[in-house]
Amino acid sequence: xxxxxxxxxxxxxxxxxxxxxxxxxxxxxxxxxxxxxxxxxxxxxxxxxxxxxxxxxxxxxxxxxxxxxxxxxxxxxxxxxxxxxxxxxxxxxxxxxxxxxxxxxxxxxxxxxxxxxxxxxxxxxxxxxxxxxxxxxxxxxxxxxxxxxxxxxxxxxxxxxxxxxxxxxxxxxxxxxxxxxxxxxxxxxxxxxxxxxxxxxxxxxxxxxxxxxxxxxxxxxxxxxxxxxxxxxxxxxxxxxxxxxxxxxxxxxxxxxxxxxxxxxxxxxxxxxxxxxxxxxxxxxxxxxxxxxxxxxxxxxxxxxxxxxxxxxxxxxxxxxxxxxxxxxxxxxxxxxxxxxxxxxxxxxxxxxxxxxxxxxxxxxxxxxxxxxxxxxxxxxxxxxxxxxxxxxxxxxxxxxxxxxxxxxxxxxxxxxxxxxxxxxxxxxxxxxxxxxxxxxxxxxxxxxxxxxxxxxxxxxxxxxxxxxxxxxxxxxxxxxxxxxxxxxxxxxxxxxxxxxxxxxxxxxxxxxxxxxxxxxxxxxxxxxxxxxxxxxxxxxxxxxxxxxxxxxxxxxxxxxxxxx
Amino acid sequence: xxxxxxxxxxxxxxxxxxxxxxxxxxxxxxxxxxxxxxxxxxxxxxxxxxxxxxxxxxxxxxxxxxxxxxxxxxxxxxxxxxxxxxxxxxxxxxxxxxxxxxxxxxxxxxxxxxxxxxxxxxxxxxxxxxxxxxxxxxxxxxxxxxxxxxxxxxxxxxxxxxxxxxxxxxxxxxxxxxxxxxxxxxxxxxxxxxxxxxxxxxxxxxxxxxxxxxxxxxxxxxxxxxxxxxxxxxxxxxxxxxxxxxxxxxxxxxxxxxxxxxxxxxxxxxxxxxxxxxxxxxxxxxxxxxxxxxxxxxxxxxxxxxxxxxxxxxxxxxxxxxxxxxxxxxxxxxxxxxxxxxxxxxxxxxxxxxxxxxxxxxxxxxxxxxxxxxxxxxxxxxxxxxxxxxxxxxxxxxxxxxxxxxxxxxxxxxxxxxxxxxxxxxx
Numbered sequence: 005x006x007x008x009x010x011x012x013x014x015x016x017x018x019x020x021x022x023x024x025x026x027x028x029x030x031x032x033x034x035x036x037x038x039x040x041x042x043x044x045x046x047x048x049x050x051x052x053x054x055x056x057x058x059x060x061x062x063x064x065x066x067x068x069x070x071x072x073x074x075x076x077x078x079x080x081x082x083x084x085x086x087x088x089x090x091x092x093x094x095x096x097x098x099x100x101x102x103x104x105x106x107x108x109x110x111x112x113x114x115x116x117x118x119x120x121x122x123x124x125x126x127x128x129x130x131x132x133x134x135x136x137x138x139x140x141x142x143x144x145x146x147x148x149x150x151x152x153x154x155x156x157x158x159x160x161x162x163x164x165x166x167x168x169x170x171x172x173x174x175x176x177x178x179x180x181x182x183x184x185x186x187x188x189x190x191x192x193x194x195x196x197x198x199x200x201x202x203x204x205x206x207x208x209x210x211x212x213x214x215x216x217x218x219x220x221x222x223x224x225x226x227x228x229x230x231x232x233x234x235x236x237x238x239x240x241x242x243x244x245x246x247x248x249x250x251x252x253x254x255x256x257x258x259x260x261x262x263x264x265x266x267x268x269x270x271x272x273x274x275x276x277x278x279x280x281x282x283x284x285x286x287x288x289x290x291x292x293x294x295x296x297x298x299x300x301x302x303x304x305x306x307x308x309x310x311x312x313x314x315x316x317x318x319x320x321x322x323x324x325x326x327x328x329x330x331x332x333x334x335x336x337x338x339x340x341x342x343x344x345x346x347x348x349x350x351x352x353x354x355x356x357x358x359x360x361x362x363x364x365x366x367x368x369x370x371x372x373x374x375x376x377x378x379x380x381x382x383x384x385x386x387x388x389x390x391x392x393x394x395x396x397x398x399x400x401x402x403x404x405x406x407x408x409x410x411x412x413x414x415x416x417x418x419x420x421x422x423x424x425x426x427x428x429x430x431x432x433x434x435x436x437x438x439x440x441x442x443x444x445x446x447x448x449x450x451x452x453x454x455x456x457x458x459x460x461x462x463x464x465x466x467x468x469x470x471x472x473x474x475x476x477x478x479x480x481x482x483x484x485x486x487x488x489x490x491x492x493x494x495x496x497x498x499x500x501x502x503x504x505x506x507x508x509x510x511x512x513x514x515x516x517x518x519x520x521x522x523x524x525x526x527x528x529x530x531x532x533x534x535x536x537x538x539x540x541x542x543x544x545x546x547x548x549x550x551x552x553x554x555x556x557x558x559x560x561x562x563x564x565x566x567x568x569x
Numbered sequence: 570x571x572x573x574x575x576x577x578x579x580x581x582x583x584x585x586x587x588x589x590x591x592x593x594x595x596x597x598x599x600x601x602x603x604x605x606x607x608x609x610x611x612x613x614x615x616x617x618x619x620x621x622x623x624x625x626x627x628x629x630x631x632x633x634x635x636x637x638x639x640x641x642x643x644x645x646x647x648x649x650x651x652x653x654x655x656x657x658x659x660x661x662x663x664x665x666x667x668x669x670x671x672x673x674x675x676x677x678x679x680x681x682x683x684x685x686x687x688x689x690x691x692x693x694x695x696x697x698x699x700x701x702x703x704x705x706x707x708x709x710x711x712x713x714x715x716x717x718x719x720x721x722x723x724x725x726x727x728x729x730x731x732x733x734x735x736x737x738x739x740x741x742x743x744x745x746x747x748x749x750x751x752x753x754x755x756x757x758x759x760x761x762x763x764x765x766x767x768x769x770x771x772x773x774x775x776x777x778x779x780x781x782x783x784x785x786x787x788x789x790x791x792x793x794x795x796x797x798x799x800x801x802x803x804x805x806x807x808x809x810x811x812x813x814x815x816x817x818x819x820x821x822x823x824x825x826x827x828x829x830x831x832x833x834x835x836x837x838x839x840x841x842x843x844x845x846x847x848x849x850x851x852x853x854x855x856x857x858x859x860x861x862x863x864x865x866x867x868x869x870x871x872x873x874x875x876x877x878x879x880x881x882x883x884x885x886x887x888x889x890x891x892x893x894x895x896x897x898x899x900x901x902x903x904x905x906x907x908x909x910x911x912x913x914x915x916x917x918x919x920x921x922x923x924x925x926x927x928x929x930x931x932x933x934x935x936x937x938x939x940x941x942x943x944x945x946x947x948x949x950x951x952x953x954x955x956x957x958x959x960x961x962x963x964x965x966x967x968x969x970x971x972x973x974x975x976x977x978x979x980x981x982x983x984x985x986x987x988x989x990x991x992x993x994x995x996x
Contacts, residue, residue, distance in 0.1 A: 157964040235913040250645075253912025257861045260697065260918065276950065279697075386841045400796065446743035453856055454622070456700050466795050467757035468803035469764065475784050476767045528786040537779045559783050564796050565637050 012174050017269075017271050042378055044085045047388035051396060058518050059082055059396050063353050064385075065172025066086055067409030070496075072230050073518065084387055089211060089378050091171035093140070093553060099169045105420050105433050106157040106164075109201050114297030116196045120151045148431070151196065155189050158199055159449045160435035163442065164418060166408035167372045167435070172217035177377070178202065178211040180224040180352055181405065182450075183457030185221040185266060189450040193295050197226035198405060198450055214345060214375035215336045218266060222258075223300040231455065234260035234290040236283060238308035252306070255449060259283035261455045263335065269347075271344040272340030277295035278315055285319060342370035356461045362389045365476075396567040397520075400462035403445030404433045405569060406474060407438050410481055410561050411517050417490040429488025437488045441480075445473045478561035484555045505533040505551040516560045532559060614895050617835075617851045617885070618721060621878070621902040622703060627922030628908065629871055630672065631686050631936070635665035638943035642755035643714040644910045646866050657867045658678055662686075666936045670867050671875035678927060683886075683893070684935035685994045687963050689921040689938050691904055691956040695949075697918035699859070702903035706960060707748035709981045716720055720980055721850050722751025727978030734847025735806040741834035741853045745799075749852055754770045754798070756806045761816040761837050763806050779808065807868065807949035815844035824888035826916065827880040831855040835885045842892060849972065855881075858902065862913040882927060894929035897971045897995070901965070904952050908943055920953035924963060924992045930971060958992055959984075966991035 049056060057076045061068045064085065076084050087094060103109060108116060117268075123131075123145050130136050136144075147153075165175050181338065182202065189195045205220035205227075221227045229232040236255035243250050259282035264270045287306030292298035302325040311321040315338070320329050335341055346366035350358035362384065369383040370463045401409065411418075414486055418434035429437050442449060445466065452458045459465070480486050482493075496515045509529055513521050532538050541553050628820075632648045633639050636906035640647050648669055659667035660676055666688065668675060678684040696702050705711040709720030725738055738755035740746050747794070749755035758764050761922045766781035781804070788800025826832035834853035842850045856873035857874045864871040886893055905922030921941075941947050941955040949955040961981045968974040969988075976988070 037627055171706065232913065232915075235862050237912055241910065241912070255911055256917040257859075257863055257914070262700050270696070270701050283838070358620050385633075431594075454699065462795055463750060465739075466799045467743060468799060468806055469743045469757045469759045470594075471800055471803050472764060472766060472807070473743070473759075479767060479780065525787050528783075528789075531786065532783045535779055535783065538783075555780060555783075558780070559787070562784050563787050567796060 034128075042084045042086060042089045042382050044089070044382055045387050046082055046085075047386060047391050049388070049391040050393050051391065053077065053081075054518065055396065055520065056391055058520065059391065060085065061172075063390075063399075065176060066166045066405060067412045067569065068518070069412045069517075070415045074516050086158075088173035089381065091174035091211065094170045096170045098163055102164050102168060102418065102433075102435075103161055103419065103457060105422075108154045108157045108160045109161055109203065111199060112297060113197045113200050116154055116199065117193075117295075117297040117433050120149055120154055120196070121294070122151055148345075153323070154195055154199065155450055156432055156436055156439075158202070159439035159442075160432050161405075162435075163188045163408065163411075163438040164435035166404065167416065167438070170284070173381075174207075174210055178207050180349075181206045181210055181217060183452070183460070184348065185217065185227065186452050186455055186457030187226045188335070188449075188453050190453075191230055193297075194226050194229055196297050197229065200224075201226035207478070209377075211378050211381070212376075213432075214341075214370070214377055215332065218262075218332050218336055219329065221266070222286075222328060223264070223289065225294060225298065225300060227258070228289065228291050228300065229294055231258035231261055233286055234294060236287050236289075237306035238284070241306050246290065246529060254280065254283045256280065257333055258284045259286060262331075265455055267335040267344065268338055268340040269344030272338065272344060274315060281312045281314045281319075282331050284312050285314065285323075285331045289328050292343075334438070336375055339367070339371065342367040342375075345375075346370055350384060350389075352460055353381075354387075354390050354395050358391045362387050385488065397565070399569050400465055400567055401569050402458065402460065403442045403447035403470075404449065404466055406445065406567065407442045407477065409569070410478065411438060411489060414481070414491050414493070414557075415495075417492075418483070419488045419490060424488040426487035434488030434490070437486050441486065445477065446470050475558075475562040475569065478558040478566075479555075482558040482561060484554075493557060496555065502551050502553065505539045505556075506530070508551045508553055509533060510554060512557055512560050516557070517563070517565050521563070521565050525565055529556075529559060529563070532556070588878070610896050612845075612892075613847065613849050614973070615848055615851065616721075616967060616972055617838060617853070617896065617898045618896060619705075619875070619882075619900045620703070620746070620748075620854040621858050621900060622854050622856045623699065623902075624702075624904050624906055624918060625858040625865065625902040625922055626808065626871060626906040626916050627902070628861060628905065629864070629866075630669055630875060631662075631688055631923040631925075632659045632667045632669060633665060633688070634659045634661070634667050635942065638908075640906045640911070643944060645914055646864055646916070648866055651810070663936060663942075669872065669875050671872040672879040674879045675927075678883070678886060679934055683927060683929065683931055683932045685878060685926045685931050686923055687926065687934045687938045687958050687992050687994065688923045688936050689941050689954055689956060690924045690958040690960055690963060691921040692960055693956065695920070696965060697904065697920075699903060699918075704747060705975060706903050707746060709748075710966065711961075711981060712866060716982070719746070719748035719750030720964060720968075721748045721852070722753045723978065723980055724753065724972055724974045725753035725755075725850060725919060726751065727974045727980065728972060735802060736841060736846040736848050738850040739841060739848060739852070741851070742807065743835060746852055746854065749850070754802050755850075758806075758837075760833070761810060761840060764810055790798065793927045809846060813846060814846045815840040816844065818843050820884065820888045822887050822890050824884040825880075826884040826888075829876050829877060831877055832881045832884065833837050835881045836888070839885055839888045842896070845979050860906070860915050861911065861917060862915040864915045886927065897928040897930055897967060899967050899990070900925040900927075901960065901964075907952055908948055908954060909952065921956040922948045922954070924960070926963075926967065930996050932994055932996055936984055937994055959986065959990075962986050963992055963994070966993070966995060970995045 054073060057073050058068060060081055072126060079437060127144050131141055169175050187194055187201060189198045201224050205224040209216040230254045237252040239253045241252045256279050260279045263274045268274055288303045290301050290303050291299040304324060307324060309322055312319040314331055314334055317334055319327055321332060346363050347358050350363050350366060366380050366383045369380050373379040389395060419429060419430055421433045424430045424433060439449060447458050484491050497511055500511045504506060513519055538555055629648055633651050642963050649658040651659045653668050657670055660670060660673060661667045662679060675684055692705055692711045707719050708716040710716040720981050738749055740749050740755060740757045742757060743759050745755060745757040766784060785804040788797055826836045838851040855878060860871050889896060901924050904918060904920055906916035906919040911917050939957040941957050945951055961984050963979055965986050968980055969976060974980060
């Protein structure tokens with residue numbers, strides 16, 4: 005039972021107070037105008053040209069695909085980065101076609117609620133009482149119309165984009181903001197709201213203005229529900245007698261996380277009293293019928309009309325819906341916000357321990373441009389710290405990054421549900437199979453329960469369990485045991501004599517790690533060539549003397565080097 | 570954590586003598602037991618730390634029904650006063666405090682004096698951020714973010730073993746929690762059955778030994794950082810686990826664990842203890858305690874979480890049976906919740922909460938700590954239950970008395986706590 009009491013919900017949802025309410029326009033338009041062109045000049049670096057390319061592909065995207073290093077060499081690295089900063093101009097037809105397999109993506113919460121409704125309570129009761137056969141359950145609650153389909157398709161789409169999209173930086177940034185402004189898809193009706201949340205609140209602003217992100221998330225039903233602001237009312241609000249006459253009041257949840265996690269950072273200089281004052285400002289920001297996919301709604305009757313004082317600034321009485329916007333303006337202009345967002349971006353793109361000087365420069369850009377995310381990224385990408393030898397391989401890949409980069413480096417073909425023949429892939433396509441691997445490695449996408457989202461530092465992802473899962477993933481992928489994610493290793497071995505295991509290893513190291521491998525790992529892998537599992541020295545009934553390319557590939561994918569970017 | 574050194578691995582230790590270091594399992598369990606007996610004694614003391622993430626409402630979990638200000642402050646979410654024979658009301662403990670009715674599975678442990686409560690327990694730091702407060706409770710250094718390791722890891726490090734088991738410290742889950750990060754080394758494990766490198770067919774240990782060996786060698790390299798250190802610990806643990814197969818041990822004494830992640834975690838911790846793999850510190854966490862809206866009263870959202878929590882702990886106690894003589898379970902949560910019900914039949918972030926200590930060595934049947942009262946002027950910042958027991962006093966007592974961590978070891982840097990300040994929950 006996560007839901008509020010029925011009486012309260014009826015009042016807040018049913019529009020009983022709608023006479024004095026106003027429905028706000030959508031928080032964001034789906035597509036922005038083409039942005040101005042941003043120039044990127046990479047700093048001087050001790051890395052070779054190819055090392056720089058591999059580094060950039062692993063930071064601004066999910067790693068290199070076959071032939072991509074050569075293409076970037078021809079295009080020029082700065083030019084490629086500049087293109088990535090304007091994703092709207094990059095054609096992405098392969099992805100658009102592949103995403104056709106996921107009909108939930110363009111739908112609103114109301115449409116999703118209609119197409120993927122929850123099970124009816126009477127069916128749930130009968131099922132729990134053992135009064136229905138599995139066949140009957142499938143008839144009244146068809147598996148392909150269940151709400152769980154929504155998150156499964158979203159997860160599949162995310163992997164599809166990470167693996168296939170030409171707009172790599174946009175995907176990285178959407179993921180970054182999804183964790184920054186985290187919502188938990190499994191809380192109440194949030195599931196029906198998340199596709200719209202990503203599409204309308206995050207994606208259009210992923211490289212845009214920070215303020216637009218804060219406003220769009222603050223007014224999105226997914227966030228309003230997840231952090232309970234839809235329930236928060238002025239402290240003296242009493243429901244009408246016809247609705248039970250109960251006294252409602254403030255809920256601090258969103259106000260606190262807005263400052264702690266979305267803007268200022270936990271040490272950003274706010275007090276408990278600021279939390280209360282911010283919560284007062286956001287009273288009345290609610291959802292019109294949340295259980296049926298309703299939109300953002302400002303409900304004046306539940307709003308606290310009094311004067312507030314936030315971070316020392318007076319917000320005069322009577323501001324209504326604008327109180328919340330005034331708070332957002334205060335917060336996004338606060339120097340703590342510039343520093344906090346810059347720190348997180350530098351951590352994502354440079355190092356778990358962000359170099360303070362670079363954070364300071366990025367924060368300066370943030371302040372001087374009024375929170376222009378693209379401009380902050382240009383500052384980071386142009387920094388010597390970004391393209392430095394210290395930054396190279398400094399980040400341990402997250403589960404999403406390890407799965408997506410392995411699929412990319414091997415040129416994995418993600419089958420559509422029509423092409424795939426087995427299990428989950430036949431229903432949801434290869435992207436869903438990879439998404440399940442990401443979850444098995446510890447990162448269930450859209451399902452981070454805590455408001456901090458999934459972490460972005462090595463120590464969160466390196467553990468005994470996680471390493472074993474990574475190795476098992478490498479084995480499964482290389483052996484084509486993940487239905488719908490087809491690997492063909494033969495093309496990589498063109499011109500290699502498979503009877504010569506050392507040649508095979510050299511080629512695999514070149515393909516998967518671009519030869520960037522430590523002497524230790526090189527030596528250990530070389531020693532594996534004596535392993536009877538890896539190489540059969542003589543011909544037998546399985547064919548000629550041969551190297552087990554799949555197993556060797558798995559070992560390379562499971563190497564410490566491949567866990568880093 | 571970059572560049573930190575890790576526990577040196579038992580080269581030449583008991584494990585190598587048994588040939589486990591060479592990468593082959595299949596060693597009889599009694600031999601493994603004997604090997605660890607050299608270092609840790611035949612039945613090491615075990616501490617199981619349980620973290621209720623999200624800030625449990627201590628006032629609903631252990632209800633101060635005798636406080637005259639409890640019912641007025643709590644409105645619709647108060648837990649009904651104890652009534653003889655009523656199962657849907659507070660279960661009285663001592664005339665002043667009582668257990669939430671969903672905690673009924675723990676009542677027999679209270680009656681047997683093996684369950685103690687420390688109420689109004691918490692951190693001297695006033696943060697109401699989940700993230701920071703959890704971090705402080707795990708690092709053991711409230712207000713200090715730069716502490717590199719967790720307090721349990723420091724405790725293990727302060728009581729070194731000549732040939733430590735790779736399973737000396739285990740956290741259930743895919744991530745190693747802050748509390749166990751540090752020099753001592755610890756294993757994070759999702760499930761015992763899946764804790765292996767799987768062969769071509771996806772089956773654990775049906776011919777995967779050599780492939781595992783290949784992975785293992787790569788992580789044996791000289792570079793001592795997080796990735797390599799973890800890799801080495803992992804493979805040691807895999808080999809040992811395969812040699813004792815704890816996953817085959819069915820719950821004993823008719824213990825019945827609740828379905829779900831928390832029950833699974835406790836069930837597997839019990840398996841590791843019963844398989845005698847040398848476990849000394851185990852960690853499990855449980856979520857869903859952040860009840861800002863509609864937390865419910867005798868029934869509802871919070872009651873459901875407490876049912877899972879209490880059933881899990883009761884099953885663990887039953888499963889381990891006599892072995893509980895050497896086991897202490899310590900529960901914790903980053904802070905408590907507001908004394909007053911909020912506008913949505915929930916509670917917001919507060920300050921002190923209740924923690925529990927369970928097991929054979931516990932002086933149970935008592936609620937420890939000074940009760941600060943619930944009148945407005947008695948509350949912290951006029952709204953929250955005040956902290957009267959610093960969590961470090963409780964944790965220090967458990968670590969020092971149960972795990973025999975020397976008093977000189979810096980378990981809680983910057984904290985001058987002394988034995989005189991311990992709550993006194995352990996024999």
